[in-house]
Amino acid sequence: MAVIEVNHLRKHYGDTVAVRDVSLTVESGEIFGILGPNGAGKTTTIECVAGLRTPDDGTIRVLGREPRDPELRRLVGVQLQESQLPEKLTVREALELYSAFYPEPADWRALTRELGLSEKLGTRYAKLSGGQKQRLSIALALIGNPKIAILDELTTGLDPQARRDTWALIESIRDTGVTIVLVTHFMEEAERLCDRIAVIDRGQVVALDTPAGLVAGIAVEQTIRFRPSAPLDDALFAQLGEVREVRHHGSQLEVIGTGNLLHAVTSLLATHQIIANDLRIEQASLDDAFVRLTGRDGTE
Amino acid sequence: MSVFAKLTMTELKLNAREPVTAFFTLLFPTILVVILGSIPAFREPSDDLGGIRVIDVYVGISVLLTLAMLGLQVVPMVLATYREKGILRRLGTTPVRPVLLLAAQLAAALLTAVVSVTLALAAGRILFDVPLPAQFAGFVVAFLLSALGVFSIGLFIAALVPTGKAGNSIGTLLFFPLMFFAGLWTPREVMPDVLQRISDFTPLGAGERAVHEAMTGHWPSALSATVLVGYLVVFGLAASRLFRWS
Numbered sequence: 157m158a159v160i161e162v163n164h165l166r167k168h169y170g171d172t173v174a175v176r177d178v179s180l181t182v183e184s185g186e187i188f189g190i191l192g193p194n195g196a197g198k199t200t201t202i203e204c205v206a207g208l209r210t211p212d213d214g215t216i217r218v219l220g221r222e223p224r225d226p227e228l229r230r231l232v233g234v235q236l237q238e239s240q241l242p243e244k245l246t247v248r249e250a251l252e253l254y255s256a257f258y259p260e261p262a263d264w265r266a267l268t269r270e271l272g273l274s275e276k277l278g279t280r281y282a283k284l285s286g287g288q289k290q291r292l293s294i295a296l297a298l299i300g301n302p303k304i305a306i307l308d309e310l311t312t313g314l315d316p317q318a319r320r321d322t323w324a325l326i327e328s329i330r331d332t333g334v335t336i337v338l339v340t341h342f343m344e345e346a347e348r349l350c351d352r353i354a355v356i357d358r359g360q361v362v363a364l365d366t367p368a369g370l371v372a373g374i375a376v377e378q379t380i381r382f383r384p385s386a387p388l389d390d391a392l393f394a395q396l397g398e399v400r401e402v403r404h405h406g407s408q409l410e411v412i413g414t415g416n417l418l419h420a421v422t423s424l425l426a427t428h429q430i431i432a433n434d435l436r437i438e439q440a441s442l443d444d445a446f447v448r449l450t451g452r453d454g455t456e
Numbered sequence: 457m458s459v460f461a462k463l464t465m466t467e468l469k470l471n472a473r474e475p476v477t478a479f480f481t482l483l484f485p486t487i488l489v490v491i492l493g494s495i496p497a498f499r500e501p502s503d504d505l506g507g508i509r510v511i512d513v514y515v516g517i518s519v520l521l522t523l524a525m526l527g528l529q530v531v532p533m534v535l536a537t538y539r540e541k542g543i544l545r546r547l548g549t550t551p552v553r554p555v556l557l558l559a560a561q562l563a564a565a566l567l568t569a570v571v572s573v574t575l576a577l578a579a580g581r582i583l584f585d586v587p588l589p590a591q592f593a594g595f596v597v598a599f600l601l602s603a604l605g606v607f608s609i610g611l612f613i614a615a616l617v618p619t620g621k622a623g624n625s626i627g628t629l630l631f632f633p634l635m636f637f638a639g640l641w642t643p644r645e646v647m648p649d650v651l652q653r654i655s656d657f658t659p660l661g662a663g664e665r666a667v668h669e670a671m672t673g674h675w676p677s678a679l680s681a682t683v684l685v686g687y688l689v690v691f692g693l694a695a696s697r698l699f700r701w702s
Contacts (some may be wrong), residue, residue: 169463225462229549234549240541240543244470244473245466253463256462257552258551297549409613
């Protein structure tokens with residue numbers, strides 16, 4: 157069942173087209189990633205979905221309703237980039253206040269435990285670190301027990317440990333049946349968390365698939381490196397359809413090719429009773445897929 | 457407790473955590489009354505003032521001082537900061553409409569003014585025998601009309617400025633000329649006729665006149681009431697048209 161439907165969304169600011177043509181469907185219970193370089197139109201897209209901006213063209217339905225339907229404010233939790241709180245408000249006060257906004261709020265104490273904020277309840281917002289502010293922001297997005305959580309740049313500013321803890325939290329929230337829309341430019345995050353990913357570039361969806369599907373779709377070459385236990389004629393590899401090139405680096409052999417390269421190579425080695433020592437495989441990653449799709453480096 | 461009451465409590469708490477703001481808005485008007493009342497000449501009946509004392513007039517002026525500090529300096533700064541920092545935007549994603557936070561900040565300012573004015577009236581009465589407002593209902597009306605007029609201007613400033621700092625600066629720039637017409641430096645009652653006429657049409661001047669009338673036993677004059685309602689309508693409407701939430 158689709159919980160979010162976006163059809164031919166278009167939005168511009170003055171002369172700048174932020175979103176040219178975005179269509180996507182988010183299914184109930186999935187973690188849906190929106191991936192793209194800076195300025196691709198990710199944030200504008202979700203701001204339209206969250207009812208914060210009015211599209212110039214196209215239609216959006218969230219749980220079957222117009223994005224601006226007041227009922228949705230209760231059903232959709234949103235964590236925005238660069239949304240702060242009053243400097244002298246404490247973590248506890250913020251959580252208690254925002255709990256009061258919802259008819260059936262989540263237990264904020266449990267949320268703060270999971271987000272590692274229990275020690276900081278009495279701390280004022282201005283005294284929190286960047287990561288703690290981010291975690292509080294996530295807590296506030298989840299405090300109303302939403303059916304859909306929209307999280308923009310979820311783990312930006314978090315250290316690697318906090319990032320992994322946050323990913324675990326997101327997965328546990330999804331396990332309770334919440335649909336999650338994740339805007340990110342971290343490949344690792346998208347690959348680890350998302351069931352499906354829409355890659356947005358220059359205001360358009362350039363690909364929409366599972367992480368594995370995106371990687372397979374670009375059919376990039378793989379490289380297998382190993383040290384054979386006995387010498388082997390390069391011509392034998394050349395006969396394999398999957399192999400494009402064989403290189404020697406001292407005792408190390410590098411076989412480059414496509415398709416089911418690993419199976420082809422290991423079968424060949426087995427036939428000749430050769431053992432592959434120090435075997436390493438370099439496969440295409442989501443990063444490669446991203447670069448291929450957008451022509452840009454995702455780590456920028 | 458309703459969401460509005462909770463928001464208002466939070467705003468009061470946050471205002472109280474700003475020591476400079478809390479001092480000026482809550483205590484400074486009373487301190488002004490105490491200082492001026494300590495000057496012997498100000499405790500003598502004055503012919504220029506039609507037989508009442510300077511200190512009697514300044515208790516009324518302190519009411520406008522309170523409202524001016526809150527409405528022109530605190531409210532625009534706080535609300536523009538809330539927009540600048542995305543606090544209003546975040547609120548827009550919850551079931552609470554951001555306009556409720558504006559209302560809560562105004563309610564907090566009004567409650568602060570009630571406490572501050574009560575202190576100033578009490579200090580005047582206890583220390584210097586300044587009579588409490590002879591027309592008390594009229595005083596409440598004058599106070600509320602003045603608060604609404606001045607706070608509307610504050611909302612209008614908050615609607616126009618990009619940052620909290622800018623809101624405070626513009627509020628402070630307006631504070632001095634407007635407080636001049638309310639008689640902070642020279643009581644309105646002894647101003648030359650021309651200045652008094654001008655003052656009647658300024659928000660704080662009209663407010664001071666209405667408060668002074670109520671202090672001396674009359675209902676606020678139709679002119680003062682009309683001027684204050686005018687500021688409320690014009691600036692309130694303009695603010696509601698121009699206010700941006702993000």
